[in-house]
Amino acid sequence: MTEVKVNVHYLTRVEGHGNIVLNASNGKIEELRWEVTESPRLFEAMLLGRHYSDVSQIASRICGICSIAHSTASIQATEAAFNFRPSEQTVLLRRLLYDAELLESHILHVYFLVAPDYLGTGSVFPLIETHKDVVVRAIRLKKLAYRLAEIIAGRKTHPIALMAGGFARIPETGDLKNIRQEIVEAFPELEATAELLKNFKIPEFTRETEYIALKNDREYAFLSGQIASSDAGLSPLDNYLNITNEFCVPHSTAKYTRNKRESYMVGALARFNLNSEQLLPRAKKAAVELGLNAPCHNPFMIPVAQLVECFHAAEEAVDIIDALLSRGLREESFEIKVKAGRGIGAVEAPRGILFHDYTYNDGGIIIKANCVIPTNQNHNNIQKDMEALAPAIINKPEDEISQTLEMLVRAYDPCISCSTHVLKARITK
Amino acid sequence: MKPKVAFFDFSSCEGCQLDALDLNPEELIALLGAIDIVNFREVMSEKSDDYDIAIVEGAITRESEIGRLQNIRQQAKILIALGSCACIGGLNCLKNHLPMEEALRIVYGKDAGYYDTIPARPLNAVVPVDYYVRGCPANPEELLKVIKAILLKKKPEIPGFPVCVECKMAGNICVFERGMTCLGPVIRAGCGAICITSGRFCWGCRGLVDEPNTESEKEILTKYGLSVDQIVEKFKIYNSYTEVAR
């Protein structure tokens, strides 16, 4: 009579609070849950009744890692509601800012949250003794991404100059030139990271699922496009509710989603599976070297896909800086004409597709708000992955089971705090 | 003997903790030479209940959080509140303007019964706090300043004066002269007036100075075109937990 009890309370090395619970006896699984226990902060209660000029400030605070994603999605929703088209320079700057966040988020995840499992430590800190160059490299790359975001928006976490309509301040040409050089000098560091990843013993596990991401025909989509599904093709943004189909479950303060199958995946691997053709050359090369081919159905490969996207983001950043420098940066003034209306902003946050859906009245006040968070959309997939994986490893020692399940959840890079905060809301008075 | 430091978070976006690690390699290595991080759920699997200094991010928005915080306070000799949520309640307190049941109903609809929430509050509404590192996000340099001060056994010199001082030191043109309004004159400095330097204005994330002349600030905001309601709305974003936002 072998009892297996796995109870990981407050999983470490993920953003937010979640538990893994597994109870099995004699090889039969009785309970298996991915529990999200994060405190709901009720962001919609914060957004309702706000003037549009404060909205992105508040939306940014949904998440500390992907604040730029939330700000941008929020701003795009607002601009869509008011029928405002940002200038070309603004779009370029936003994409550049995005690359900064993507790079930072993925590096943080790969080095600080995932790598320790593969290097046999509980965190990066002991690695300072044994693999100092690895840690230094990780910190330098992260700092580079932070610095790029600072140059464009004043600050990486909760960006300042980013606002509805454009940028409150234009970066200095000198600063852009300098950081461009630094990014170019960082490619060898990314390559060293790829070398490191090649040595990771990534578990073999496959479970095919539906993949959903943004897609457009100009570039590997981060900020604009339509909703692409590996099962259902392209959909316009305003169809998102029919695709996400959120529902509550008792053991989670976050809602779950499903579309064509019982669950779907968003994030780096989903993007890769749908859009890998549009990756820039270095990224494509890295994918080949890392053995990542589309479509990949192993969620443990998500960090690998993230590293591939790092190459892409860095290369794209250089291209965008070149474009900005050759166009010449200009102070731009913009005027937003407030009107009643509804707008949807969709972006590919580092962890997957993110929707902000706002309805404004003619005074520019939000009367209805809904957000669907990437990790929300992954929770169900995680649950289903666990359900498929657990039986295969149920006869292993308890801590190995625990470790593997933890690594599975970690691979998704869940951003749990985000996912509990935002649901459908409307002003009832 | 290096002091043992543990990081905790409650209802927050975790941005403050992550920014705390935004250091140069030399700085991070020097920091780890000065303290032992024994608990940092977000980046470490190792855990420990034996710590001297607790750095806590996030506000209290649920009954269950109260007990957890009190345990931390019992264990830690020094408690540092990190970020606006922990120091002054921050954004979380915006929901306090609604009755709790209504807020839950708005959010979760018929499933509201699954969830519990209480009016959001800063840490010091529940336990005594020794040091405050304010801001949304908290300034990592200020956290380092506080840690250094604790290690050197001196009082950290955190400004008590308003943002205007740092704004002028940075050579900024006053927000009010640019057709916008700003809470800077009653908000505590320490951020270097970064939001104004980046082209926006002060939203008040670091909280009010000790003796703010809010009457005067409200008069000034009115003079520059805001209605009384608009003024209160402005204060509400970060400072809902104080009188001024009523």
Added chain:
Amino acid sequence: MPYRRSILIVDDQQIVRDSLSDWFKQAGYPVTTASTAEEALEILEKHDFGIVIADIRLPGETGLSILKEVRVKRPWIKSIVITAYPSPESAALARKLGAIEYLAKPVSPDDLEKLVSEALSSTSEATVSTSIYRITTPETRRINQSFSLNSADIRAIVEGLLQEMEVIGVKTKQGKFVFDRIKSFEELCLDYDVTVLPPTRYLRPAKEALLKYQSGETPVVEPVMDTTPRAIIGIHPYDLKAIELLDEVFITSNPDPNYIARRNSTILIGVDCLYPSKHCFAPSMGTHIVESGFDLLLTDIGSSIVATVGSAKGAALLTRYTHAPLASGEEIARQKAVREEAWEEAILKHGLFLHIPKEKLPKLLEENYDNPYWETRSEKCLSCGSCVMVCPTCYCFDVQDEADLTLKSGQRVRSWDGCVLVDFATVATGENFRHDKASRLRHRIYRKGKYLLERYGKMGCVGCGRCAEACLAEIASPLEAFNAIAESDALKKQMIAREIKTRSELYLPQFAELIGIRELTAREKVFEFKLPEDRPLGHKPGQFVEVMIPPIGEAPISVSSSPTRGNTFQLAVRNVGSVTHAMHNLEPGAKVGIRGPFGNGFPLERLKGKDILFIAGGIGLFPLRSLIQYTLDCREEFGRIIILFGSRSPSERLFTDELAEWSKRTDIEFLETVDRADQEWKGNVGVITTLIPHIQITPRKTISVVVGPPIMYRFVIVELKKRDLADDNIIMSLERRMRCGVGKCGHCQINGVYVCQDGPVFTYAQLLTLREAV
């Protein structure tokens, strides 16, 4: 044309004639000289020359008349004009008359020789040099000399400086003007009104490291200096004056090496302010025009830019980058005019000026320390610090040591701080020595209008108006504060003056009727007076009047009764002089001249709520009685009342009926003594100081009012000090010889104060500062 090598030099100054002629003679030219145009023309009748070099200004006809003649009579003679007063007009005229060169003195003989040799060797027609302003570069440019520049010269200077050092200039930023690093001449906007922050921020930056340190067994400290060469272009006169003040503060006493390092490596190029901002009141502070304190000062007069040299550095700039000639008399006159016009217009437009001469500010502020203005004015103060941050004469700073993460080394950093910030005067225990907004605002204004002037001899406010612009609550302007205080002060003085006027036209008394006489002792009587229409005297306890008994004269007498005792007043008088003798012979109904009341009286507000210890010695009771009666009439407003009275002997006791009343009252404590007793005397014997040990007092809450003969004061004060009474809580009334009562005749002076105006009531604390007192 026949070639001639001979030269005719025409100048009325012998030294010019001699030096030039020697030079040319040495160079091998035949030279003739003349001292007037007439002389030259006579010579020209008879002789021929190759070239004429003539000064324009000559006694009699001008040098240009020579050119006229020469053009007609001997057109082959080339002419060169030299002048100490170059102007476009005379240059044009000279050209019209055929001059080939027009040069401004002082002229270099070497250059002149080259010109002459060129001119004489060329066989072409006379050509006029195209650059009328091609004037030889003076060899030395001296301080205070002014030169004439055009904008190409300015550009040359700026671009030259940009090659060599950091250049800070005035540029626009978001619709305002700021001092900031410039990379090209085009960024400069020198015709600005005011910058947001003053240029002094480059001499005292917002944050600077003072030193680096290493802790450990042997701590090491080393200074951090900034010696980056810099030029600041566009400094207005008021900011230059501010820099003068900072120099005084940071260089003259306790020289500040960090400031000095920066100051020495900075070039200051000033610019006259021709578009003062709407908050600027520099003329009132005497800072709108400067003669010194800069390396170079530029004034745009329209047709050119006048550059005044202020130092060798400035002269070197001109010499290195320009060939600028001396400015003409007209240009210099225009420079003066342009400045005056600009400021006049500003004053007319904005109406900002000080209502009193700035020299009077220190005294005005001294006298208005407790003016309620500070309280009301500071109500809206946010203590935000904007006023001090933008101020060119503010220089207070905070110092902090910042350790690095190794905790073993670090640096000491100083950064801007300000007295208006809440915690500026807070100490480690938490006590704040300037806790309220009113005292902080007042302190700042006093720094600007009084303290800095008294300490450094330079006015602490330069009238730039930046604080008025920056203050959101609109309460920062020192001009408004000074004017408001001046107004309230003037009002106060007016009221006093009016009071005196309605009473007595200063020296004319009104006549009061004597309605009652009472004998107190053999030589003391108390007189009761009534003014016409039963008017009250309107006096405060402690004041005195000048009593005139025609035809004898006038004497100062303290008023012995309280104004609370009806409209009549009492004067208690000892028969000791001519006037008092005459008084003692008066009958009821007599008319007596009264001037006053004069003097400051006892400080009633201060006494309220306190325990009062009255100590009267002999006829010291006369003035003190007015206050005693007042306190008894308003008994609830005071704490304990203790009266100590000493007389020489029982027969010399005064107001015995009142004394009896006082000893009966249960709400006061009354003790009496006599120096010498008689047979009947049952009370205390001994000098008045012997009573003091008998009473209990709480020093903190007690104020002692002491009046008596001079010798008594000394001993009483010793006793009071033994009882821990603060100097400020001991109040006395002094007597001096008086004649006018209004602070003019001079007799009652003690050091710098007039007893009749600033007294006769003084605190012991005040008297300690008067060396002649007590």
